[in-house]
Amino acid sequence: MATEQAPEATLARPSALTPPTRGELFPTLTREQIERIAALGETRTAADREVLIEPGDQISTFFVVAEGEVEIVRPTNRGEDLLVVHGPGEFVGELNSLSGRRSLVRARTRGATRLVMLTREALLDLVQTDAELSEILMRAFILRRLELLRSGRGDVVVVGSSHSAGTLQVQEFLSRNGYPYSYLDLERDADAQELLDRLHIAVDEIPIVLCPGNRVLRRPTNAQLADCLGLNEAVDETTIRDLVVIGAGPAGLAAAVYAASEGLDVLVLETVAPGGQAGASSKIENYLGFPLGISGQELAGRAYTQAQKFGAEMLVARGATRLACGRTPYTVETEGGTRLLTRSVVIATGAQYRKPPIPDLARFEGAGVYYGATFLEQQVCGDEDVVIVGGGNSAGQAAVFLAKPGRHVYMLVRGPGLAESMSRYLIRRIEESPNISLLAHTEITAMEGEDRLERVTWTHRESGQSEVRDVRHVFLMTGAVPNTTWLDGCVALDRHGFIRTGVDLAPADLESWPLARAPFQLETSMPGVFAVGDVRAGNIKRVAAAVGEGSAAVSLVHKTLTG
Numbered sequence: 153m154a155t156e157q158a159p160e161a162t163l164a165r166p167s168a169l170t171p172p173t174r175g176e177l178f179p180t181l182t183r184e185q186i187e188r189i190a191a192l193g194e195t196r197t198a199a200d201r202e203v204l205i206e207p208g209d210q211i212s213t214f215f216v217v218a219e220g221e222v223e224i225v226r227p228t229n230r231g232e233d234l235l236v237v238h239g240p241g242e243f244v245g246e247l248n249s250l251s252g253r254r255s256l257v258r259a260r261t262r263g264a265t266r267l268v269m270l271t272r273e274a275l276l277d278l279v280q281t282d283a284e285l286s287e288i289l290m291r292a293f294i295l296r297r298l299e300l301l302r303s304g305r306g307d308v309v310v311v312g313s314s315h316s317a318g319t320l321q322v323q324e325f326l327s328r329n330g331y332p333y334s335y336l337d338l339e340r341d342a343d344a345q346e347l348l349d350r351l352h353i354a355v356d357e358i359p360i361v362l363c364p365g366n367r368v369l370r371r372p373t374n375a376q377l378a379d380c381l382g383l384n385e386a387v388d389e390t391t392i393r394d395l396v397v398i399g400a401g402p403a404g405l406a407a408a409v410y411a412a413s414e415g416l417d418v419l420v421l422e423t424v425a426p427g428g429q430a431g432a433s434s435k436i437e438n439y440l441g442f443p444l445g446i447s448g449q450e451l452a453g454r455a456y457t458q459a460q461k462f463g464a465e466m467l468v469a470r471g472a473t474r475l476a477c478g479r480t481p482y483t484v485e486t487e488g489g490t491r492l493l494t495r496s497v498v499i500a501t502g503a504q505y506r507k508p509p510i511p512d513l514a515r516f517e518g519a520g521v522y523y524g525a526t527f528l529e530q531q532v533c534g535d536e537d538v539v540i541v542g543g544g545n546s547a548g549q550a551a552v553f554l555a556k557p558g559r560h561v562y563m564l565v566r567g568p569g570l571a572e573s574m575s576r577y578l579i580r581r582i583e584e585s586p587n588i589s590l591l592a593h594t595e596i597t598a599m600e601g602e603d604r605l606e607r608v609t610w611t612h613r614e615s616g617q618s619e620v621r622d623v624r625h626v627f628l629m630t631g632a633v634p635n636t637t638w639l640d641g642c643v644a645l646d647r648h649g650f651i652r653t654g655v656d657l658a659p660a661d662l663e664s665w666p667l668a669r670a671p672f673q674l675e676t677s678m679p680g681v682f683a684v685g686d687v688r689a690g691n692i693k694r695v696a697a698a699v700g701e702g703s704a705a706v707s708l709v710h711k712t713l714t715g
């Protein structure tokens with residue numbers, strides 16, 4: 153049996169902590185509400201057993217049942233699985249009705265029916281302009297998708313192993329895209345081996361993904377998965393956009409939401425799936441408005457749904473490979489060779505924390521391994537000893553901040569000491585603190601633990617001597633590398649590769665600047681090309697900063713489009 157998927161995935165239940173009721177999932181619209189919808193579309197009758205939507209069809213129509221019934225079924229090997237029967241006043245659809253992606257289910261009339269129908273464009277107009285109906289439809293769409301995720305009632309089966317990194321990558325890609333799937337684990341499910349045998353697939357070819365239409369993917373890349381599931385096929389890649397946003401972390405998603413909600417025609421490009429680095433955070437505790445914290449994936453899922461509601465489009469598993477910034481409209485080249493034309497660009501490609509090559513590191517991220525040392529992490533560490541890896545100023549600040557009576561800080565640096573890389577005042581404080589030990593020429597070589605980090609091994613690079621310590625908290629402060637190599641000199645960068653903007657642009661950066669005005673605050677050395685979030689030189693590496701810059705850039709985009 154395929155196992156059910158956890159419900160949280162990338163989406164968030166609108167409000168309730170308890171499971172949704174039938175009324176929440178399938179609300180009944182009033183006569184007056186149906187008339188409001190009918191005014192934007194058309195009404196027609198349908199005979200018994202007319203198929204309105206087939207699984208795999210791109211959803212282009214939204215149906216409200218005015219009279220009669222519509223059944224929603226999911227085809228399986230054994231026939232059809234009945235999901236729900238919509239009665240009068242109920243409507244057909246879920247999140248793919250907004251994005252225009254392929255339907256996961258079949259919708260078919262039961263008896264004679266009268267249907268109110270809207271095009272996808274009219275549906276988007278409705279949810280953007282009618283607050284009451286927007287609340288009802290969006291809530292139901294989100295809850296229905298959550299229900300599909302929870303029950304694993306997608307049209308995709310993943311066969312893999314919890315010990316395989318490839319399986320994790322496939323699962324992460326599907327859940328970060330909010331795509332329901334069922335999972336068979338070779339170690340746990342007898343059916344898994346049987347299925348592989350039937351398909352003549354060797355164990356070393358896992359993970360395999362069974363896509364709709366009986367396509368079988370072996371060890372697929374994200375791009376192959378996106379292609380197989382049709383995640384990008386509803387997007388028109390031929391029009392000239394007002395704005396192309398590159399990167400769908402918090403900064404890019406904020407830019408997309410604000411741009412789309414303010415009427416710009418915006419397309420987002422993302423190498424993997426929405427979420428960015430924040431998507432890797434199990435709980436963001438310091439983002440305004442979430443006193444209980446929010447997982448990065450949930451935050452990204454909400455933002456992505458919001459962007460879709462306002463009509464922003466997204467190409468996933470499709471990174472930008474080149475920005476041709478010679479003339480406007482600008483051309484953004486993507487993986488797969490497409491060339492997208494746009495009047496303005498927001499670069500939000502973020503940065504990747506440098507990760508030392510420690511086996512099992514990913515397993516302990518957020519469970520004993522941290523990339524920042526704020527008050528929050530300090531609290532989490534209690535009175536326990538900590539390790540800090542890195543010799544730069546951020547590592548020094550963290551060491552001073554975390555050192556306190558009763559807790560010892562071990563600073564591990566690959567080089568001979570701190571003098572090269574750290575400000576003098578920090579070095580003095582570290583030297584004067586009895587609670588900080590500096591271990592030069594030393595690096596972590598192993599991490600162990602069950603659910604969280606429990607033990608660390610560090611090794612002296614010259615003597616080869618290792619030491620095992622029961623340390624449960626490691627701060628990796630080895631710097632971040634911006635995702636800018638693809639820009640290939642198109643916009644000015646600082647010496648670390650971050651994008652310079654606004655007043656930080658030096659005269660030499662602006663030698664080819666063609667306008668009489670100076671660059672706007674978040675504008676790069678190319679007019680109408682903006683940089684926001686972690687990829688921008690001088691940015692504060694926080695979700696809130698990324699979101700703030702993403703939204704602020706949109707007001708500047710307006711100025712460049714109208715100026």
Ligand SMILES: Cc1cc2nc3c(=O)[nH]c(=O)nc-3n(C[C@H](O)[C@H](O)[C@H](O)COP(=O)(O)OP(=O)(O)OC[C@H]3O[C@@H](n4cnc5c(N)ncnc54)[C@H](O)[C@@H]3O)c2cc1C
Nearest residue numbers: 399401402403423428429430471472502685686693694695
């Ligand atoms: C484990 C962890 C925990 C964190 N916890 C917190 C916290 O608690 N609070 C907090 O405020 N901050 C936290 N941060 C920092 C925060 O996540 C970042 O500051 C924030 O995500 C930056 O957002 P961004 O959109 O600028 O970049 P990113 O989140 O890095 O997103 C960039 C996106 O661009 C995509 N991309 C890259 N290159 C391309 C390309 N060529 N084409 C298309 N797409 C591309 C990437 O795949 C990625 O999705 C944490 C970071 C990590 C790693």
